[in-house]
Amino acid sequence: MNSLSMKVNIYLLLTFVFLITFSCRKKAPEKISFTPVFSTLSENSSADTGPETKYETYYGLLTPVEICSIFNRLGVPYNNAALNPVSNSDLYMSMAKAAVNTGIYGVDFGYLKMFGLGQEVINYMVTIRRISGKLGIPDYLMLNPLKQIESDIADPDTVTALMEKAFSDLENHLMRNERESIAGLMLMGGWVEAMFIATQLAYDHENPDPVVIQKIAEQKYTLKSLLSFMKNYYDDPVVVYYTKKLKFLNNYFDSFDIFFKPGDLEIDTLKKVLRSSGADMTITLPTLDIIKDYVAKLRTEMVSP
Secondary structure: OOHHHHHHHHHHHHHHHHHHHHHHHHHOOOHHHOOOOEEOOOOOOOOOOOOOOOEEEEOOOOOHHHHHHHHHHHOOOOOHHHOOOHHHHHHOOOHHHHHHHHHHHHHHHHHHHOOOOOHHHHHHHHHHHHHHHOOOOOOHHHHHHHHHHHHOOOOHHHHHHHHHHHHHHHHHHHHHOOOHHHHHHHHHHHHHHHHHHHHHHHOOOOOOOHHHHHHHHOHHHHHHHHHHHHHHHOOOHHHHHHHHHHHHHHHHHOOOOEEOOOOOOEEEOOOOEEEEOOOEEOOOHHHHHHHHHHHHHHHHHHHOO
């Protein structure tokens, strides 16, 4: 996708965010018009109370490294049973399946890295390198970072930087060779995997954590950005197929609202994040359960041969 198209996508997304904020300003005085179900705002939070801890919400397309940072803040527990086994990688014979699962394995790698840098992390890195080979990506793009990770395995910051560069180089290679739809499928697979891990391991229906709920709810912004990104590759029937499924999921995200306090929302266009001291949400547990189930079914389809 060219820089002009990306700027247009970001502009449209910021317009959407502005409309939400403006709606908040209009409705705030009408107490009976809005009943939040979940809130991460403290009782004394106000735009006039001075410096407070700010929550960050990504509204751009998330890389595996950025997703990993969200998992860190949510305190997602360790459970490798929720990941896509590396043994499945040999089953992905089509280019589309290889692309989607490269994104999935990238998020799994970032998730595992939070808990240490053992052999399991290396196995996922090797798998990403192997499966990317099916996409015609030069071996050195994955081999060089792998060798460096094996040398600097005790330094998590180095691993993060190397992994981020590897995915950036990989995406740039696809763009230069006019195979952008492969990059789109990779990003989509990563987003679905992140939603799967968050809803399976962080979300608890019986004891819902408002912060976890907010992070899941805020994915409505990223999903809109992803759908806008995927529009560029409608010449690929696989992209069209998955986009239809994501649009169906988007209907559930559109069924609830997120309200920020007037004057409390900051927009960082450089890092593509929203910052606020919290938010009120109208999302309900039944809606969360539907989103969780739908994501699980979509993810099952993606990781199957």
